[in-house]
Amino acid sequence: MDLNNRLKELNNLPEDQAVKARIYEHIHHKKRHGLPLWQESVLLLTIAMITLFLILIPQNSPPQTADQSIQAIYKHFGGKEGKFLARSSSLYISIKKVEDTIVYSFFEDLTQYVEKADGKLGSYIADVVVVKGHREERYQISDTGMLNVDTGQFFVGNSDMYDKVFQTLYSVETIPWIFILPLIVIAVNICSTYYYKRLNLQGSKPSKHVWWVLVFGLVIISSVFAWAIWVGPLYKPLMITFALLYGFIFWNFIIRDVQTYSIYKVETIKISIISAILILIIMLY
Amino acid sequence: MEFEELYEQYFQCIYQFIYYMVSDPVLAEDLTQETFIRVYKGQFRNEAAMGTYIRRIARNLVYDTYRKKALIKWLPFQREHEKRETKYVPHDWIVQSEERRLLYEAIQLLKPEYREVLIYRKIEELNLAETSEILGLSTVKIANTQRNAMKALEKILGGDEYGFKQSTEGTQ
Numbered sequence A: 001m002d003l004n005n006r007l008k009e010l011n012n013l014p015e016d017q018a019v020k021a022r023i024y025e026h027i028h029h030k031k032r033h034g035l036p037l038w039q040e041s042v043l044l045l046t047i048a049m050i051t052l053f054l055i056l057i058p059q060n061s062p063p064q065t066a067d068q069s070i071q072a073i074y075k076h077f078g079g080k081e082g083k084f085l086a087r088s089s090s091l092y093i094s095i096k097k098v099e100d101t102i103v104y105s106f107f108e109d110l111t112q113y114v115e116k117a118d119g120k121l122g123s124y125i126a127d128v129v130v131v132k133g134h135r136e137e138r139y140q141i142s143d144t145g146m147l148n149v150d151t152g153q154f155f156v157g158n159s160d161m162y163d164k165v166f167q168t169l170y171s172v173e174t175i176p177w178i179f180i181l182p183l184i185v186i187a188v189n190i191c192s193t194y195y196y197k198r199l200n201l202q203g204s205k206p207s208k209h210v211w212w213v214l215v216f217g218l219v220i221i222s223s224v225f226a227w228a229i230w231v232g233p234l235y236k237p238l239m240i241t242f243a244l245l246y247g248f249i250f251w252n253f254i255i256r257d258v259q260t261y262s263i264y265k266v267e268t269i270k271i272s273i274i275s276a277i278l279i280l281i282i283m284l285y
Numbered sequence B: 001m002e003f004e005e006l007y008e009q010y011f012q013c014i015y016q017f018i019y020y021m022v023s024d025p026v027l028a029e030d031l032t033q034e035t036f037i038r039v040y041k042g043q044f045r046n047e048a049a050m051g052t053y054i055r056r057i058a059r060n061l062v063y064d065t066y067r068k069k070a071l072i073k074w075l076p077f078q079r080e081h082e083k084r085e086t087k088y089v090p091h092d093w094i095v096q097s098e099e100r101r102l103l104y105e106a107i108q109l110l111k112p113e114y115r116e117v118l119i120y121r122k123i124e125e126l127n128l129a130e131t132s133e134i135l136g137l138s139t140v141k142i143a144n145t146q147r148n149a150m151k152a153l154e155k156i157l158g159g160d161e162y163g164f165k166q167s168t169e170g171t172q
Helices: A003-012 A017-029 A035-059 A101-108 A160-170 A177-198 A208-231 A236-257 A261-284 B003-022 B025-040 B050-070 B098-108 B112-123 B128-135 B139-158
Strands: A070-077 A095-097 A114-116 A125-132 A135-142 A145-148 A154-157
Touching: A003 B098, A003 B112, A003 B139, A017 B003, A017 B025, A035 A236, A070 A101, A101 A160, A125 A160, A135 A160, A154 A160, A177 A261, A208 A236, A236 A261, B003 B025, B003 B050, B003 B112, B025 B050, B050 B112, B050 B128, B098 B112, B098 B139, B112 B128, B112 B139, B128 B139
Parallel strands: none
Antiparallel strands: A070 A095, A070 A125, A114 A154, A125 A135, A135 A145, A145 A154
8 A cells, every 4th residue: 555545544544532521521620720820939038048048057057166377268259348348268259369479478467468457448458258167257358458247357468468369359250251151142042043944944933921020030140139239149050040040941931932943952952051151150250 | 423433443543552652552642641641621623634643642652751750750740641761662472473563663763753664654544634734844844854764774674883783674
């Protein structure tokens, strides 16, 4: 028999009346309920609780010992008087671990390079956390002098060593990676548009409410970044969680409107690239 | 059109399509049920003919199943039918005829993109425009895929590498 006819014959699969009746019955008895939405809310709440827990953990004081050597020094560029932003972990955004040996020597014995005096911090301030003997000492160092935030003691720095240390701590090492993100987004969209055109595919058009959800998600992410930049350092794992969550929500909404497998694949790759870049940027900050 | 009429009209073609795509009667039943639940909840936006709309839902559910099984098993919120492993169970009607069984099993060896085009175009005999609307692809692309799918099917039926001894002489 001709292959076409043999294929046509497969269209005569007998109708299973039992299955048909069972499905019909089930549809009529199925009640609408918002369980998936409820489940998603519980998941989001769980994630929020875990991240809160993660935020609180690094703030616990480490055990005290008699060892007075400096374990680590962390800095936060661009502080303000009366507002201390540095943290004793490089897992926070814009917090850098200092590796310079001169800075370590300086903080080993401050008295050699600074003098106790009354004064005021200058215009250029960097926040510093010195982990010494497993205890944290917090300083704000400026062009005119430095302040021990914990004791309120002010020091005037008038030695060359002080100037060198200040220059090292006040230097900007962070490249504004975040500006790469819009370029990546534009690039992947251009590539996907070109690909759709080449294959003559019609791109997906998510419904209005989906766009509102996506915009809302974007506002949340932007707010988190804005907080990290202007208010205070945020814990990187928390931000990575947000980035992953946003990628997941974005992907989950987009795929519901996608009609073809090729578009699904392209959209998934796009979202994966953007999420990965976002995570990389968070890690680099 | 009332849901009952729709159900009566489209049940068989939807169930058959899903069954041929997943080869598991239990999973096919679940996905058919899910398809009609979505139709019942009424999100039809008059963007396409009702038949196309229902077929698209069924097709998306099938691909959701493939995707979730292959790529994202770890994801939460899976529905019952998504958690279940697919197992190959041929329909009694298919195994009744050796020729039919060989053809059916050969179709199962095709990649999903080929399989669905053959189901729509050769088994259900939908025209190019209808198939194009369901799949969201151009008619040229569908015609090319159909040609490649037929070639692949003939190769499977004629080759020994898959253990098929069926002659393709009658298919030429």
